[in-house]
Structure formats: C-alpha cells, structure tokens
Amino acid sequence: MQPITVENIIKTYRTKKTTVDALKGISFAVNKGEIFGLIGPDGAGKTSLFRILTTLLIADSGHATVDGYDVIKDYKQIRHRVGYMPGKFSLYQDLSVQENLEFFATIFNTSIEENYDLVKEIYQQIEPFKTRKAGQLSGGMKQKLALCCALIHKPSVLFLDEPTTGVDAVSRKEFWEMLHRLKLQGITILVSTPYMDEASLCDRVALIQKGEILSVNTPKGITTEFKKPLWAVKANEMFPLMTQIKQNELVESCYPFGQYHHVVFKTQENIKETLEAIAKKGNYTNFEVQAIEPNIEDCFMALMKE
Amino acid sequence: MITELKNRAKKNHSPLGVGGKQFFIFVKKEWLHIWRDRRTLFILIWMPIVQILLYGFALTNEVKNSNLAIFDQSKDEATALISHQIAASRYFNLVKNVYSYQEIEATFKKGKIRLAVVFPKGFRYDLLHTNHAQIQLIADASDPNTANMLTNYAKAIINDYQQSINQNEKLPYTINTQLRMLYNPELKGAYNFVPGVMALVLMLVCAMMTSISIVREKEMGTMEVILVSPLKPFRIIIAKTIPYLLVSMLNIASILLLSVYALDVPISGSLLLLIAESILFTITSLSVGILISNTAKTQQTAQFTSVMSLFLPTLMFSGFLFPVENMPVPLQIISNIVPAKWYYIIVKSVMIKGLGFSAVWKETMILVVMTLILLGISIKNFKIRLG
Numbered sequence: 001m002q003p004i005t006v007e008n009i010i011k012t013y014r015t016k017k018t019t020v021d022a023l024k025g026i027s028f029a030v031n032k033g034e035i036f037g038l039i040g041p042d043g044a045g046k047t048s049l050f051r052i053l054t055t056l057l058i059a060d061s062g063h064a065t066v067d068g069y070d071v072i073k074d075y076k077q078i079r080h081r082v083g084y085m086p087g088k089f090s091l092y093q094d095l096s097v098q099e100n101l102e103f104f105a106t107i108f109n110t111s112i113e114e115n116y117d118l119v120k121e122i123y124q125q126i127e128p129f130k131t132r133k134a135g136q137l138s139g140g141m142k143q144k145l146a147l148c149c150a151l152i153h154k155p156s157v158l159f160l161d162e163p164t165t166g167v168d169a170v171s172r173k174e175f176w177e178m179l180h181r182l183k184l185q186g187i188t189i190l191v192s193t194p195y196m197d198e199a200s201l202c203d204r205v206a207l208i209q210k211g212e213i214l215s216v217n218t219p220k221g222i223t224t225e226f227k228k229p230l231w232a233v234k235a236n237e238m239f240p241l242m243t244q245i246k247q248n249e250l251v252e253s254c255y256p257f258g259q260y261h262h263v264v265f266k267t268q269e270n271i272k273e274t275l276e277a278i279a280k281k282g283n284y285t286n287f288e289v290q291a292i293e294p295n296i297e298d299c300f301m302a303l304m305k306e
Numbered sequence: 307m308i309t310e311l312k313n314r315a316k317k318n319h320s321p322l323g324v325g326g327k328q329f330f331i332f333v334k335k336e337w338l339h340i341w342r343d344r345r346t347l348f349i350l351i352w353m354p355i356v357q358i359l360l361y362g363f364a365l366t367n368e369v370k371n372s373n374l375a376i377f378d379q380s381k382d383e384a385t386a387l388i389s390h391q392i393a394a395s396r397y398f399n400l401v402k403n404v405y406s407y408q409e410i411e412a413t414f415k416k417g418k419i420r421l422a423v424v425f426p427k428g429f430r431y432d433l434l435h436t437n438h439a440q441i442q443l444i445a446d447a448s449d450p451n452t453a454n455m456l457t458n459y460a461k462a463i464i465n466d467y468q469q470s471i472n473q474n475e476k477l478p479y480t481i482n483t484q485l486r487m488l489y490n491p492e493l494k495g496a497y498n499f500v501p502g503v504m505a506l507v508l509m510l511v512c513a514m515m516t517s518i519s520i521v522r523e524k525e526m527g528t529m530e531v532i533l534v535s536p537l538k539p540f541r542i543i544i545a546k547t548i549p550y551l552l553v554s555m556l557n558i559a560s561i562l563l564l565s566v567y568a569l570d571v572p573i574s575g576s577l578l579l580l581i582a583e584s585i586l587f588t589i590t591s592l593s594v595g596i597l598i599s600n601t602a603k604t605q606q607t608a609q610f611t612s613v614m615s616l617f618l619p620t621l622m623f624s625g626f627l628f629p630v631e632n633m634p635v636p637l638q639i640i641s642n643i644v645p646a647k648w649y650y651i652i653v654k655s656v657m658i659k660g661l662g663f664s665a666v667w668k669e670t671m672i673l674v675v676m677t678l679i680l681l682g683i684s685i686k687n688f689k690i691r692l693g
Contacts, residue, residue, distance in 0.1 A: 056533060056691050149531075
C-alpha cells in the first residue's frame with residue numbers, strides 16, 4: 001500500500017468574475033518512507049493539493065488516498081494520523097514555545113514525553129527559548145517549532161507546505177538534514193518548495209506548473225531526461241550577448257542563470273565555434289564559455305517550453 | 307513491562323478521559339489568549355462597570371435640580387405648604403418668587419427656569435368652599451421630554467398634598483391629576499438602565515468576543531492546523547465559549563454589585579433565579595457569536611456584524627431606551643426576534659418587580675428555544691473543512 005495516491009485530481013476555484021483552474025487532473029503516488037518533493041513556482045497549485053490531501057478541501061473530481069484512507073470518506077482517520085505544516089506560520093503567536101507544543105501533543109492524545117525521541121534533535125535547538133512567545137521567534141525557529149508540533153504525535157505521513165520559504169540558507173540546510181533523519185524513522189514526507197536547488201535533496205520529485213505535473217522522477221532521472229547540449233556563457237556585456245545568441249538559428253533557448261546565461265542548442269556540432277564567433281563579432285570582453293550538466297531548473301525551463 | 311503497563315494505566319485513567327483532556331487543554335489555551343491580551347481583558351472587565359456608571363449617573367434621563375419659579379397670588383397656608391414641598395424635592399430648585407406673568411415670561415426667556423408654578427387668587431378658599439382648586443404649571447417645552455417629566459413630578463407632589471388633606475375629610479376634595487407610577491414611584495432611571503446594560507454587556511461580550519476569537523483562528527491559519535487533528539468540531543466550539551462564559555459571570559456580578567450598592571437598585575426577587583436566567587441568556591449570546599463566526603471571514607467583519615446585528619437591535623428593540631409599545635407594528639414584530647428583549651423583560655420582572663419563575667416562564671421558554679435553534683444551526687454549519 002502506498003501512503004499517498006493521487007488520481008486525476010481536478011480543482012477549480014470559481015468566483016463571480018473568474019475561474020481559476022488550480023489543478024488540472026493530477027496523478028502521482030508516493031512510496032513508503034520516501035521524501036517526495038513537489039517542485040514548482042508560486043501559483044502552481046501546490047497548496048491546493050496539500051489541502052486536498054489533508055482533507056481540508058474537496059476536489060472537484062478525482063480520487064486520493066492517504067495511508068489507504070479516502071480523503072473525503074475517511075477524513076476522520078486521516079486527521080488522526082497525519083502531520084501537517086501549512087505554508088503560512090500557523091501556531092499560536094501569543095503562546096510560548098512549550099505551550100504550543102503541549103497543546104498540539106494533547107489534542108493528538110499524546111504527551112511531549114511520549115514521543116520526545118522523535119522531536120528531540122529539533123526541539124533541543126529551540127529549547128533555550130521555550131518560554132518565549134512563538135510570535136517572537138525568528139523565521140527559522142518558527143519553522144522548527146512548527147515541525148515539532150506537526151511531528152509530536154508521530155504521524156505516519158508528514159505534509160510540509162513550503163517549510164523553507166523565507167528561511168535563511170543555514171536554517172534551510174539544517175531543516176533538510178532533519179527531514180532525512182525523520183525519513184530514517186519510516187515517516188513518509190510530502191514536501192513542497194519553490195526552490196529548485198532543494199529538489200536534489202528529495203528521493204523523488206514532481207515538477208508542477210499551472211496545475212499540471214510536468215514530470216515525476218528521481219532528481220537524477222529528471223536531469224538525465226534532458227538530452228540536448230547545454231552551455232554556460234558569460235561576458236561583461238550580458239544583455240546584448242543574450243539578444244545576439246537568441247538570434248542564432250542553432251540556439252533553442254537562452255536564459256539568465258546566476259552569473260551566466262544558459263544556452264540550449266538544437267544540434268550537437270559546432271557549438272563552441274558558434275558561440276566564439278558571436279563573441280568575436282560583438283567584441284565582448286572577458287568572454288567565457290563551457291559545456292555544463294543540466295540541473296533541475298534547466299529541466300524545468302525545458303519542460304515548461306514543451 | 308511493568309512501567310509500560312503503568313504508563314498505559316496512567317494514560318487511560320485520566321479522570322476526564324482522552325476527550326476530556328483535549329477539551330481541557332483547549333479551554334486552557336483559550337483562556338491564555340484572553341489573559342495575555344491584557345488590553346482586551348481590561349476592556350471586557352471594565353466596560354460593564356463604566357457603562358453602569360455612565361447610564362446610572364451621567365446619561366440619566368431623570369431631571370434633577372431643575373430651576374423653578376413660583377408665582378403665588380394667594381399667599382395662604384395651602385400654597386405655602388405646596389410651594390415648600392415642591393422646593394424641597396430633589397427635582398426642583400426654587401430660584402425665585404415672581405409677582406407677575408410678565409416676570410415669568412422674562413425669566414423663561416433668560417433661560418433661568420424650566421418650570422413655573424402659578425397659584426391663582428384665593429386658592430385655599432376655593433379648595434375649602436368649592437372643593438375645587440386650580441394650579442397652573444408652565445414648563446419650558448423647547449425640550450418636550452424634560453417639560454413632560456417636570457410637570458409630572460410637580461403633579462405628583464401636588465397629588466400628595468391633596469391626598470394628605472383629604473385624609474380627615476368626609477367630603478373629599480377634587481383630585482384633578484391622576485398619576486400612578488408602579489414599581490418606580492420616583493421615576494428613577496436606574497431601574498430601566500440596569501437590566502438594559504446587563505443585556506447589552508452580555509450580548510456584546512459573549513457574541514462579539516466568541517465570534518472574533520473563532521474568526522481569528524481562521525485568519526491566523528491556526529484553524530487549518532486544528533482541523534487536521536482528532537479534535538471534534540463540536541468540542542472546539544464549546545471549548546471556545548467557556549472562558550467567555552466565565553468572563554460574563556464576572557460581568558454579571560460586577561453589574562449587580564454596582565446596581566445594589568452604587569445605584570440603590572435592589573434585587574427584589576430571587577438572586578438565584580436572576581443568575582440562572584443570566585446564564586441562559588449568556589448561552590444564547592454565545593450561540594449567536596458562533597453563528598456569526600460561521601459566515602464572517604475576517605475579524606473586522608465579525609466585529610461589524612456583531613455590532614450591527616446585536617448591539618443596535620439590543621439598544622433599539624429591547625425596550626431599554628425606547629418603549630417597544632410605542633413603535634409601529636412591524637417594528638414591534640421584529641423586536642420579538644431580538645433575544646435581549648426577552649431577557650430584559652425577565653430581569654425587570656425578577657430584579658425590579660420581585661416576581662418569581664411563574665411570571666417569567668414564557669420568556670424563559672422563548673430564550674431556551676432560541677438558544678437551541680441557534681446552537682443547532684451553528685453547530686451544523688460549522689465548517690469541518692476550509693471554505
């Protein structure tokens with residue numbers, strides 16, 4: 001039995017003026033004990049999907065199960081056994097760290113002591129502030145506390161909606177380390193993120209865009225699906241460089257990526273020569289060029305084009 | 307093994323059971339919200355006290371120490387006595403004796419007096435020989451309510467005098483004015499205001515605060531988290547209302563203490579009955595609050611809806627400021643669906659008139675039925691998912 005199955009889920013939001021197709025027939029399944037990443041930009045439909053799976057929303061059509069239970073019919077069972085951390089910080093800001101944890105432990109019929117082992121490593125980091133009000137914690141601390149509260153009843157499936165959004169780089173790294181330790185305890189984790197670089201930290205990912213899944217694979221599998229040659233170029237005059245590269249007929253696409261432009265070619269031959277010719281013609285200074293391996297974001301850009 | 311068993315025993319033998327423990331921590335959490343929001347708590351506790359004091363002393367529509375002039379053309383024993391009684395009452399303050407109608411008019415124009423009493427010539431003679439005498443009361447009717455009230459006060463004093471002289475007579479002297487004021491012979495405003503303020507405060511504290519506190523959970527996103535938990539929606543609702551029930555009890559106590567000791571409004575009936583009826587009305591108000599929270603999406607909406615749908619109707623239709631009997635029939639019909647109206651009647655009957663349960667059972671039943679309907683609707687409509 002797979003802990004999460006999603007079959008052809010459709011969700012449309014209707015207001016008087018507009019209709020928004022949030023999810024346009026999504027299907028995937030998550031295996032037991034894996035970290036499954038839902039990667040996509042804001043507005044892709046990630047939160048809607050989380051709410052459907054945590055029984056907070058009802059899909060227009062389609063079928064989904066969590067831990068073998070139907071998300072509509074058996075919502076009560078699901079609410080007993082999952083952990084959910086919404087995208088927005090949703091703990092009681094006027095209660096202290098300890099009071100929040102105690103509250104969530106009790107409403108799930110357990111106590112902090114009973115499952116302390118599970119949250120110990122995370123909780124130890126926020127324990128020095130246990131009398132502080134949750135509203136006065138830093139962003140990273142808030143997320144750690146929220147994770148503790150979602151974990152305290154030892155859920156079998158954990159839903160984390162953008163847990164690292166707005167968190168600094170160090171805390172983000174720590175947060176992912178925690179998720180890997182939880183995975184070792186046999187907890188299945190569905191996590192969403194808008195950050196492409198976090199995709200490689202998941203066991204499998206689904207790339208989602210405008211309510212549709214572009215691809216479901218391991219991070220490695222997704223990058224190996226990318227067959228076309230990819231090159232990175234750099235010069236002092238970045239903007240005219242991009243315009244000129246885009247005009248070349250061998251080039252499929254060119255987009256900025258950090259300090260470089262990433263260029264995707266239609267053919268395998270004469271790539272370096274073509275790029276160097278463009279550089280010479282435009283008199284670009286400090287011109288650099290190299291072939292690179294595609295990362296998830298390159299794959300995402302390519303999949304979006306299709 | 308043994309410790310495990312012990313632990314299990316400990317877990318299952320909580321005196322309240324598993325559900326009870328959940329319920330208790332929810333009430334505790336709710337209480338912490340109220341306790342830590344000191345400013346709101348301060349308002350909740352002081353609002354009724356300030357309102358009682360305001361309505362009792364400052365906003366009273368009683369007229370005290372109104373300036374008065376007397377034009378006595380008779381100057382006999384009877385007029386002297388009546389003049390003295392009027393001047394000595396706490397409603398009037400004799401500023402001058404005048405000697406002509408022109409002088410009365412001039413004094414009115416200067417705004418120095420609100421009422422003038424005119425005794426005709428031969429007042430006592432007329433009274434003794436024809437058994438019939440007249441007194442003219444001239445009031446400044448630019449404020450008709452005050453004028454009306456002042457003439458009523460004066461009439462009451464004159465009536466008293468007439469009764470006192472009639473006591474020993476076989477052939478009674480004519481009593482022209484008939485004014486009978488049941489339960490509140492002195493027309494004290496506080497008798498009206500105390501029940502009104504009780505209804506107002508309970509409605510406001512219970513309905514507005516519960517609706518705001520439920521909507522706050524939606525707004526902050528915490529509702530999303532507690533919905534994805536084994537907590538039953540019914541328990542969430544009840545747990546949210548309990549702390550406000552306690553605050554309301556505190557308010558009832560402070561209002562009653564103030565009315566007895568500061569406003570001299572005694573509790574004529576059974577205190578126990580009064581408290582029981584107040585708890586009933588509190589529960590009615592709490593269910594109205596839950597109902598509002600079902601539809602409101604933001605705290606502002608909840609607050610606005612509470613004020614518009616509760617505060618104003620309570621003020622208008624409970625009969626506390628404006629007598630319902632004087633309203634057009636459609637409004638009288640509307641007033642029947644305002645719970646505060648029935649509570650106001652109950653409090654007046656029990657507290658002021660000193661009547662027992664047999665006199666208010668109908669109103670009580672109406673409140674009970676209203677509460678059950680409101681609670682039923684609001685629990686049925688409580689959203690177990692996100693709207």
